[in-house]
Amino acid sequence: MIEFRFAVGDLATTSFAYSPLQEAVFSLRSLHDPARYPHHRPWLRRIRPRLGGLDQELLTALVAPWLWVPDFLTPRPERARPSFAEQLDVVRGTPAEVVVADFRATYRTPEAMPAVVARGLADPRAFLGRLTDALEAYWHVCLAADWWPRVQSILEADLAYRGRVLAERGAGALLPGLDGRLSWTGSHLRLNTRDFNVPAPWTDVAIDGRGMVLLPTMFARGAQPLIDPSRPPLLMYPARGRGTLSEEPPPVTGDALVRLLGRPRARLLLLLAEPASTTELAHRLGVTPSAVSQHLTVLYDAGLLHRTRSGRIVRYARTPLGDDLCR
Known part of the structure; x- marks a missing residue:
C-alpha cells in the first residue's frame, strides 16, 4: 500500500494534465510485451518496418523487464497540455548524476542493467544526448503523424x-x-x-x-x-x-440515418460518441481534414454536435439530439 x-x-x-513525452516513453513498453497492450497491436504492425532505422537497442533498454522507466524521462508537466518538444528540452537539461541515479533505481541491480545502458553511464552527458536524439527520432518516425492525434x-x-x-x-x-x-x-x-x-x-x-x-x-x-x-x-x-484506439470506424447500419444525413455524415455522428478533433477523425476515416470539416459544420449547424476549444484544437461531440438520432 x-x-x-x-x-x-x-x-x-x-490538477490534471497529459504528456506526449510520457506516452512516447511508455509506448516502448509495448515493444517489450505486445500481448499486454492489445489495443496497440495495429499501430505496432504499422511501425515495425520503421524501427530498423532507429536506435532500437537503446530505445528498448529504456524500459526494465518489469516495465519501470527512469523518472527523469517522464518529467512532471508544468502545464496541462505541454508539447513533446518542450518536455524533451526538460529531459535534455537533466543533471548527469540524476541520469545515473534514475537508471540504477529503474534496474535495481547492476546485473539487470543492459550493456548499452551500462556503457552509456560511463559518460552520462553524452549518453543523455544519444538518448534524447533517439526519442526525438522515434517520435517523428512512429508517433507524431497518425498515432498521437488519436x-x-x-x-x-x-x-x-x-x-x-x-x-x-x-x-x-x-x-x-x-x-x-x-x-x-x-x-x-x-x-x-x-x-x-x-x-x-x-x-x-x-x-x-x-x-x-x-x-x-x-x-x-x-x-x-x-x-x-x-x-x-x-x-x-x-x-x-x-480501448477505442484499435477500433475501426463503426459501420453505418441504420438505413434511415443514412437516408437522412448521407453516409459520410452518419458515420461521423456515430464516431463522435466521445470528443474528437477534425484531424483525428480524418485519420480514422482515411480522408482529408477539409472534407471532414465540411461535414462537421453541417452537423454542428443542425444542432447534432457541440464543440469545445483547447488552444488551437477544436473538438466535437454529439449533443443529446445527436445521441437520440444514433439510438
Whole structure:
C-alpha cells in the first residue's frame, strides 16, 4: 500500500494534465510485451518496418523487464497540455548524476542493467544526448503523424470527463474513480500495490504543498507513481476509453440515418460518441481534414454536435439530439 497524505489546501493544488513525452516513453513498453497492450497491436504492425532505422537497442533498454522507466524521462508537466518538444528540452537539461541515479533505481541491480545502458553511464552527458536524439527520432518516425492525434483525442476526452465528475460529485468521487486500486479516506489517497510487478520501494508520501498532478496514460493497467518519492507528486492512471484506439470506424447500419444525413455524415455522428478533433477523425476515416470539416459544420449547424476549444484544437461531440438520432 502506498499512501499519499493531503493536508488542508492540497486538494486545491491537485490538477490534471497529459504528456506526449510520457506516452512516447511508455509506448516502448509495448515493444517489450505486445500481448499486454492489445489495443496497440495495429499501430505496432504499422511501425515495425520503421524501427530498423532507429536506435532500437537503446530505445528498448529504456524500459526494465518489469516495465519501470527512469523518472527523469517522464518529467512532471508544468502545464496541462505541454508539447513533446518542450518536455524533451526538460529531459535534455537533466543533471548527469540524476541520469545515473534514475537508471540504477529503474534496474535495481547492476546485473539487470543492459550493456548499452551500462556503457552509456560511463559518460552520462553524452549518453543523455544519444538518448534524447533517439526519442526525438522515434517520435517523428512512429508517433507524431497518425498515432498521437488519436491518443491525444482520448486523453482530452478523459480530462473532460474527470472535470465533469469533479463538478458534479466532488473530489471524494473523482480520485477513487481514476482506478480500482485507489481509495480516498478524506485526507489520504491510498494505492493498493498487491498486483505490482515489483514491490514498491516506498509506502508513504506527503503532498506537503507541492501539488499533485494526475496524468492519464494509454500504457498502464492501474494507477502508478514515480519511482522516487522525493520528486514532486505525480500519479499516472489508465485513460478512460483507451480501448477505442484499435477500433475501426463503426459501420453505418441504420438505413434511415443514412437516408437522412448521407453516409459520410452518419458515420461521423456515430464516431463522435466521445470528443474528437477534425484531424483525428480524418485519420480514422482515411480522408482529408477539409472534407471532414465540411461535414462537421453541417452537423454542428443542425444542432447534432457541440464543440469545445483547447488552444488551437477544436473538438466535437454529439449533443443529446445527436445521441437520440444514433439510438
